Amino acid sequence: MTRNTIDSPQDGVIFEKSHRGRSNSCQAPQLNATETAVPLSIPASLLRKSAPLLPEVSEMQAVRHFTRLSQKNFSIDTHFYPLGSCTMKYNPRACNRLAMLPGFLNYHPLAPVETGQGFMACLYELQEILKEVTGMKAVSLTPMAGAQGEFAGMAMIRAYHDARGDTARCEVICPDAAHGTNPATAVMCGYKVKEIPTRADGDIDIEALKEAIGPQTAGIMLTNPSTVGVFERRITEIAKIVHDAGGLLYYDGANLNAILGKVRPGDMGFDVIHMNLHKTFSTPHGGGGPGAGPVGVSERLMPFLPVPMVDSSGDHYRWLTRKDRPQSIGQLSAFAGNAGVLMRAYIYARLLGREGMPRIAEYSVLNANYMMVELQKRGFDLAFPSRRATHEFIVTLKRQAKRLDVTAMDFAKRLLDYGYHAPTTYFPLLVPECFLIEPTETEDKETLDGFIDAMAKIQHEAETRAKMVRAAPYTLPSRRLDDVRAARELDIVWNSKE
Amino acid sequence: MTRNTIDSPQDGVIFEKSHRGRSNSCQAPQLNATETAVPLSIPASLLRKSAPLLPEVSEMQAVRHFTRLSQKNFSIDTHFYPLGSCTMKYNPRACNRLAMLPGFLNYHPLAPVETGQGFMACLYELQEILKEVTGMKAVSLTPMAGAQGEFAGMAMIRAYHDARGDTARCEVICPDAAHGTNPATAVMCGYKVKEIPTRADGDIDIEALKEAIGPQTAGIMLTNPSTVGVFERRITEIAKIVHDAGGLLYYDGANLNAILGKVRPGDMGFDVIHMNLHKTFSTPHGGGGPGAGPVGVSERLMPFLPVPMVDSSGDHYRWLTRKDRPQSIGQLSAFAGNAGVLMRAYIYARLLGREGMPRIAEYSVLNANYMMVELQKRGFDLAFPSRRATHEFIVTLKRQAKRLDVTAMDFAKRLLDYGYHAPTTYFPLLVPECFLIEPTETEDKETLDGFIDAMAKIQHEAETRAKMVRAAPYTLPSRRLDDVRAARELDIVWNSKE
Amino acid sequence: MPFIPHTETDVQQMLTSIGVSDIADLFDEIPAELRIGSLDKIPTGLNEMAMSRLMHERAAGPQPLCFIGAGAYEHHIPAAIWEIVTRGEFYSAYTPYQAEASQGTLQLIYEYQTMMAHLTGMEASNASLYDGASGLAEAVLMAVRANRKSKSKRILMPATVNPAYRRVAQTIVENQGITLEVVDYQPGSGAIDTASLPAEPGDVAALVIPQPNFFGVLEEVNGLTDWAHAHGMLVIAVVNPTSLALLTPPGEWGEQGADIVCGEGQPLGVPLAGGGPYFGFMCCNLKHVRQMPGRIVGRTVDADGKPGFALTLQAREQHIRRSKATSNICTNQGLVVAAATIYMTLLGAQGLHKVALKSHQNRQALCEQLQMIDGVTSAFASASFHEFVIQFDGVSADEVLDRLLAEGILGGFNLSADYPALGEAILVCATETKTEADISAYQSALSRVMETLKGSAA
Amino acid sequence: MPFIPHTETDVQQMLTSIGVSDIADLFDEIPAELRIGSLDKIPTGLNEMAMSRLMHERAAGPQPLCFIGAGAYEHHIPAAIWEIVTRGEFYSAYTPYQAEASQGTLQLIYEYQTMMAHLTGMEASNASLYDGASGLAEAVLMAVRANRKSKSKRILMPATVNPAYRRVAQTIVENQGITLEVVDYQPGSGAIDTASLPAEPGDVAALVIPQPNFFGVLEEVNGLTDWAHAHGMLVIAVVNPTSLALLTPPGEWGEQGADIVCGEGQPLGVPLAGGGPYFGFMCCNLKHVRQMPGRIVGRTVDADGKPGFALTLQAREQHIRRSKATSNICTNQGLVVAAATIYMTLLGAQGLHKVALKSHQNRQALCEQLQMIDGVTSAFASASFHEFVIQFDGVSADEVLDRLLAEGILGGFNLSADYPALGEAILVCATETKTEADISAYQSALSRVMETLKGSAA
Ligand SMILES: Cc1ncc(COP(=O)(O)O)c(C=O)c1O
Numbered sequence A, B: 001m002t003r004n005t006i007d008s009p010q011d012g013v014i015f016e017k018s019h020r021g022r023s024n025s026c027q028a029p030q031l032n033a034t035e036t037a038v039p040l041s042i043p044a045s046l047l048r049k050s051a052p053l054l055p056e057v058s059e060m061q062a063v064r065h066f067t068r069l070s071q072k073n074f075s076i077d078t079h080f081y082p083l084g085s086c087t088m089k090y091n092p093r094a095c096n097r098l099a100m101l102p103g104f105l106n107y108h109p110l111a112p113v114e115t116g117q118g119f120m121a122c123l124y125e126l127q128e129i130l131k132e133v134t135g136m137k138a139v140s141l142t143p144m145a146g147a148q149g150e151f152a153g154m155a156m157i158r159a160y161h162d163a164r165g166d167t168a169r170c171e172v173i174c175p176d177a178a179h180g181t182n183p184a185t186a187v188m189c190g191y192k193v194k195e196i197p198t199r200a201d202g203d204i205d206i207e208a209l210k211e212a213i214g215p216q217t218a219g220i221m222l223t224n225p226s227t228v229g230v231f232e233r234r235i236t237e238i239a240k241i242v243h244d245a246g247g248l249l250y251y252d253g254a255n256l257n258a259i260l261g262k263v264r265p266g267d268m269g270f271d272v273i274h275m276n277l278h279k280t281f282s283t284p285h286g287g288g289g290p291g292a293g294p295v296g297v298s299e300r301l302m303p304f305l306p307v308p309m310v311d312s313s314g315d316h317y318r319w320l321t322r323k324d325r326p327q328s329i330g331q332l333s334a335f336a337g338n339a340g341v342l343m344r345a346y347i348y349a350r351l352l353g354r355e356g357m358p359r360i361a362e363y364s365v366l367n368a369n370y371m372m373v374e375l376q377k378r379g380f381d382l383a384f385p386s387r388r389a390t391h392e393f394i395v396t397l398k399r400q401a402k403r404l405d406v407t408a409m410d411f412a413k414r415l416l417d418y419g420y421h422a423p424t425t426y427f428p429l430l431v432p433e434c435f436l437i438e439p440t441e442t443e444d445k446e447t448l449d450g451f452i453d454a455m456a457k458i459q460h461e462a463e464t465r466a467k468m469v470r471a472a473p474y475t476l477p478s479r480r481l482d483d484v485r486a487a488r489e490l491d492i493v494w495n496s497k498e
Numbered sequence C, D: 001m002p003f004i005p006h007t008e009t010d011v012q013q014m015l016t017s018i019g020v021s022d023i024a025d026l027f028d029e030i031p032a033e034l035r036i037g038s039l040d041k042i043p044t045g046l047n048e049m050a051m052s053r054l055m056h057e058r059a060a061g062p063q064p065l066c067f068i069g070a071g072a073y074e075h076h077i078p079a080a081i082w083e084i085v086t087r088g089e090f091y092s093a094y095t096p097y098q099a100e101a102s103q104g105t106l107q108l109i110y111e112y113q114t115m116m117a118h119l120t121g122m123e124a125s126n127a128s129l130y131d132g133a134s135g136l137a138e139a140v141l142m143a144v145r146a147n148r149k150s151k152s153k154r155i156l157m158p159a160t161v162n163p164a165y166r167r168v169a170q171t172i173v174e175n176q177g178i179t180l181e182v183v184d185y186q187p188g189s190g191a192i193d194t195a196s197l198p199a200e201p202g203d204v205a206a207l208v209i210p211q212p213n214f215f216g217v218l219e220e221v222n223g224l225t226d227w228a229h230a231h232g233m234l235v236i237a238v239v240n241p242t243s244l245a246l247l248t249p250p251g252e253w254g255e256q257g258a259d260i261v262c263g264e265g266q267p268l269g270v271p272l273a274g275g276g277p278y279f280g281f282m283c284c285n286l287k288h289v290r291q292m293p294g295r296i297v298g299r300t301v302d303a304d305g306k307p308g309f310a311l312t313l314q315a316r317e318q319h320i321r322r323s324k325a326t327s328n329i330c331t332n333q334g335l336v337v338a339a340a341t342i343y344m345t346l347l348g349a350q351g352l353h354k355v356a357l358k359s360h361q362n363r364q365a366l367c368e369q370l371q372m373i374d375g376v377t378s379a380f381a382s383a384s385f386h387e388f389v390i391q392f393d394g395v396s397a398d399e400v401l402d403r404l405l406a407e408g409i410l411g412g413f414n415l416s417a418d419y420p421a422l423g424e425a426i427l428v429c430a431t432e433t434k435t436e437a438d439i440s441a442y443q444s445a446l447s448r449v450m451e452t453l454k455g456s457a458a
């Protein structure tokens, strides 16, 4: 019926809807005659000569434009979104609502803490909850995302070695399966990165680790469960090897959902950990962020935690700053990190409670194992068929790519037509034509079954109508987008001349 | 590309997603062991035997279901919605936000007014604003929609005649163009309805009025501008005729948007008026409601206004009840009407202010006249070509229906494909193949031009591919729905056996 | 200009197209003498910033602990509800006249109808009336139309029906010559005495049965229903929807069940909000559905045979039937119905049952504690839902309530105006929102108040 | 179970399919000795009702009139913004990896990039960094990479840059051996003295220029930019986005304009919220865009040739480039960027200009009134934006602030810790949210406070 469909009249960029002279007087302050004059107090050389090109639209045009834009997104609230490593689970609406109470929203970060004790109490209690559930000795909430948590962690490792005068340690070990932020972080902290391979069973190659490690090793960055979706069984042994070599262990907490309340990074022997609250603690991903990446440490790294932290003396809460913690690696944000995200995580943690935490792990792992087994039964190849899935697992579409010339990317795009967001594709890099699938605990069995069916149907389509699959998607606001052109003919700012 | 599209896996009714045993413990109160027992205090004969069939879904399933449902609606926030007589203008988000402040939401209607003086102040000021802008002597806010305002108005007219012992007046006059609620209301108030015709120029047939009127006439129900989108020019004369016959004039305020701040029903000679705040005062229509239909009256009807009303003595506000107003027609709602809607209207009125009111009329009338003229230029037939449009106007598609067998309904459905909500169709009934078009003041010229273009394109389609147009729409969640079957094979409650 | 998008250029182009030189010309059909000069009494416009500040000030103030019910009930409202309901696609759409462009609203109403039908034990539900009170009035009008056996315009209306509802019904039905005849309650039980009902009531169109009644007391609905049916009356049930998770649904009252079920939907996820917007629900069986007022949504199929939804049975309605319509209702309470639908979905049968049970248990606990206070007696010992009446011995109910308020407690609703026979009495409500601490807080505050008042009286 | 949809039947079916008998079996690869016993220190779960009550209590309390700025600014936030931003489709989506399923987010970011580029006068913008402070750190790293003329890791960092930003930059860049060298300000003007800058600064990678600076004072950005460029440095501008509606955009500073522009986006529609989430913006010209950290969205076409949007230049990023990426940033502040985009759209150039102007006028009025109080002096007479510094004569700034708070006023930010040379001094801010009455309220409260303190000192 395409011949009867019509492009919507409403879908240009906002600047195309803009008209000089339109304004929302309702949103601008009222100025009296003398106030509208050029401020004589500011020298002309510092004043702007011409108005910036911002949209000039009515309030309704703005509301309509952005409401319609929003409808072009897949999201947890509208679609199954099994994006591996990202833990796209339900974000309870209460967390948003309650974190946005006027008393919290209007609180200035530099206002005296006396006027924000309720807010401080939430943060303090969140610190305590995160300590307990990770088995670490102290927590600082300030990092604003996982990667900043990683930075804080590696900076603490560096500060620790430095404080002991152990300054020759210039290398950080990462598995080849590590998330890109791990090596990038190590470099930001002034380290060189040494990669070690992952074995065919998904575990780290301990022999390679032993070879790589030495007096130059500052530490190792691991996730467990790892990014290939399996639990590193020899973690205690690894910890011993690293510690014996004088290195420290960094835990990338992106995959905490799989083990929440089941096993604690602190108990595995890690010295420092970041958590992605936007994953495990269900704060929203917001089309890219914000998140929060608190860090927890073992005893020996405590002095180095980033500030500020929240301290409690009985019923009174206050900020701990560098003055209180002179060995701290310092501040990572102008104030105290993504406070509103922390509030949402706190509310979520309290709704779950002690008894809710292990359930997260149980049901996310149940969902992943179920999907893994069912997909295997439908003929898909698992990357690590000998292993249990954790909260996520990997399907490799290498065979399909070779035999049918239908790639993981093609499967991904066709899944969109079926109403499912695609899993993470092409990560981790070591698995060819990789689908990293993470259903999360908040999805029901029928949804998983629906996805499995869709995969099987696409497999059939790939066998019978490969060309059609290669040109997917068909039913979305856009057909397949030309990434290459996006980079080659760079158009990243709209110019009115068009 | 239809062969490549897939029905979404998510779109059944909520009961199809329900699974026995699923529940949101987060939303239910916690009961301890003794509390979960059957309450012995209630005799078994009064207790429910089996649980009602309500959906058993997770919170996320609910959120996803209703979020996806919402996306299937056209609405002001997403589409041009020129539904005549309904004034689908932008509903400012501030009105919603501020009316939903916790202090207002948590206020119990029977709490002492001392605890709600801020709330009462808003309602009192709204009464005053509505008085001034309609030219009436007093206003009661309590009616919960236009039709209930009509009821209140006609009941007051009845009470007035009764109070004077003038009890033989058993008829109410309505123009044939009147909205269906007018005759229905008259009947609810115990009156018989006498219809009078509309002239070819859109005005009332005054000769017919003179013939219809008499000692049996309780009053007349009019809108001005009328439902055919023109201003009744001889309104003063009509008022005199009715008043001379001992009848009263009721003003249906649904079309107030066209004259707000320009001319006042009170000045035209009306005795009683209702306002549709969900139209003129921009409170949302909410997929069918709620609205609010305050009534205003002239001096002689003041004693009869429905209660409660708000009274102010200096800075203190209180409710006026029947005790204070013994001649009142009484109460129309358990408390004080659709308070939250009134709050939104109040906020809107204050945002507009004195200077904003006439602008509403000016720009809504400008938009309507522009569209009318442009559509005429594109070859469409106007129902009242000799007249100015008010805030709305009528196109008749009689010619298209006859010549091409493409009806107003077909045009309406095809407009949906073009991304526009259809105008009101087949109302008023006296105009064949009627399109009652009301753009409102909040739409910009490009949008109007887009709609006009779409009409012209559909006209062209009707001439070249009539069959295609008759089967529209094509691009919506549903193709054309079978109304007849809906009534004949009544399925109004989902039954699990299916 | 707030909310108006026109630029000067737009306006000029549009005026040129129309062929006039000024917007004022567009009003030239309005007789000059009618035009308004000014609107002096309306303040000048505020921007959103100033308005926001004003409204925040007006919404500020202490929020006392609320034990008032009497027709509007404080329940927990899941955050998800109003975040979804206020989405523009629900908030700013209207009545689904164009079904294909309104499947969201239509399917939601169909789901709502289903839930209400199941909750009340009936076969059909409409898409809402204004509120519980006006809904009762519509039920009365409907009963008079629907009762084929009776020619009467008499309705039996127990004194235990919410007095506000009775007043509203009176306002609305009296113009059609319908009379509401009071049925008194038994002073001991606070309920209608089934035994003392007349053997020969004469030709009556319907009996109204409230469950729970205004005092929170449970009526003998089975006996009452059978008695009414035996005498050719229809039965109109006025029920609290929360209570239906616990209590026999009207569809199962007596031998044949109630004929029309109505009530206030506010307890289902709708904030107190100073009294509205709430919504009235109405259910009946299929044989009466053509007499029901209000919108009804039906499931049908589209041109491709796919299921879809549309308004149906519109021949009952004013826009088709005009003076012969079942009611004049047009705009209803759609958005509030959306909230209730999401509420029932989030709670489910189990959740709603827990809400009802916890409310009931809290009522039991509070009532027990309060009546232990010297000078306080519970008026009725009957089975109840979540409200109860207490009477004060020798002190004024108003005075008690004032002093409770000073302690941060809204103690209840003063019954003396509506039920003078009860003496100084208030109606108290405890829902699931109340904690043990809240209940003790009330108890100790009332103890203090009673002591003080007795002291000053002595 | 909160948020878990599984029924017992589901679980059994799933376990059977997997071939285990118990969920615990799925954890059998975890060494037994590592499993946790209990989580005693975590409280048991609350339902939403109880949690809601707790949070309402914690959010309660008086809300003083706020005159603190110092990096976070109270502005009017149109209601529409957060109603749209918290729509599930924005709120619960993630980074737009699947472009076709994320056109909403992608187009919005493209529009954001455009607005920021126009506002700063630059050619490119990224899609956000964490906040203004960490954004400055990234700008420093970028400058070191991007400055082809310099081999240096020295950065000139004026003392007039927000001290918190300097601390954060220090934390982040020091590990790479980058040094931040302080440039002092002139005590009289509160700005850098262009005249006294060294003629031979040596090899330096970049000069940071704050505008307005931390004291609210306007720097001589043109002279500073030209001086830096003359000595082979890049210029990093740290700007307040609101002020750019009034002030010369960094792209036009001096002869060639700044090279990297960064700053805190919070003033653009983002609530104070105790310090976050805010967002850092960063702009540059095209010649440096491949050195920029963070996501960038580009416009392209789809298979049908229709315009559409996708992430671009990903070869800069960690997920492609790993240890060679421009930054480790992955999750950014997308939702907050959405808020800012809607803010700029609702305000437009005119509206933003009025916000800037009104804020400036309010600052002028307040500063004038406060310095008339005995014992209060304005520290700098220079041109400023919306903040200023006042010094107290013989009384402690802490004491003054405490007493102002007792009168319901947050008087400002105490500068004594960061700038001891200023004596007892505070930084005060007045934005467009302040009315004349607010300004007088501050004035009279401070008068009273000063009198009392002087009195008790005497
Ligand atoms: C395994 C892993 N590590 C680290 C990160 C980085 O976290 P963030 O995106 O919060 O910076 C992610 C997520 O994106 C991840 O999946």
Ligand SMILES: Cc1ncc(COP(=O)(O)O)c(C=O)c1O
Residues within 6 Å of the ligand: B085, B086, B145, B146, B147, B148, B179, B181, B182, B223, B227, B252, B254, B255, B276, B291, B292, B293, C329, C330, C331
């Ligand atoms: C002309 C006219 N009169 C009366 C009404 C009835 O108003 P309401 O729907 O608010 O009951 C309407 C609106 O629907 C109308 O358009």
